[in-house]
Amino acid sequence: MEIPYTVEARPDTGLPNGKLGIWLFLASEVMLFGALFSSYILLRVGAVEWPHGELSVVLGTVNTIILIGSSVTMVMAWASLKMNNWGRHRLFLGLTLLLALVFLINKYFEYAEHLGKGEGPGHSTFLAIYFTLTGLHGLHIVGGMIVMAYFLGPGAKMWKTNPEQFANRIEYTGLYWHFVDLVWIFLFPVLYLL
């Protein structure tokens, strides 16, 4: 059975099914992170005092720059496909995967420093919401990395059989990845600076 509207737009929505699907998924993700941001606000306004300077602003800033950089390489990976430049697509997608890995390594050092001092999620309300928000965000990074690795590996062969559908798949991967970046854009000031 062939899945319909993978490349051509569905008449009633004007979109390929995959594109509407990824946006609906992202809408559900907005609600997931929204609930946690809502919890953060409730915990913070209800707290007698809220710690400042618990996290490394330098490491947080570096990770922000890394994730923004990975968003640019991701969109360039898609744009390269649209310009029929397979080599540049592979380069940019590989760079995105590498930057995601560097982000996670930095996060590992951050987590290790806290956990090494016995400051786990049970240590304070701030660290509880910090580990919850960044842990969930980190899982999203891992999910994105798995998808990117697939399209760099076995999934890449679709470029030869159905290049338009492959370009769409990379676009949807990019939409997800930019959303992960978008969440971090709000997590960074909320957790590291305010």
Next chain:
Amino acid sequence: MHEDVGKNVKRYIAVFVALMVGTLATVGAAQLQLAVAATITVALLIAIFKGSLVAGVFMHLADERNAIYAALILTAILFAGLILLPVLAYLDRVKY
């Protein structure tokens, strides 16, 4: 198609630079030791600006179909409700 994508590449680079400037501005504003309310307002306004750039340009939301806008408007309304909940809880707290 190639020319359109080529033009967009220049836009992606411009947005990248704007996001970097926004990130440094957020960090800089936090070091200014402003009042808490002012610090939060400035940081969130910059974050909203940066988020709009990512959504509008990288995610191509500035030029999308109505079906996506409809789904996102509903999401935005529900998201606003979620954020409003702790505000209502704060306003309804017991005052000693």
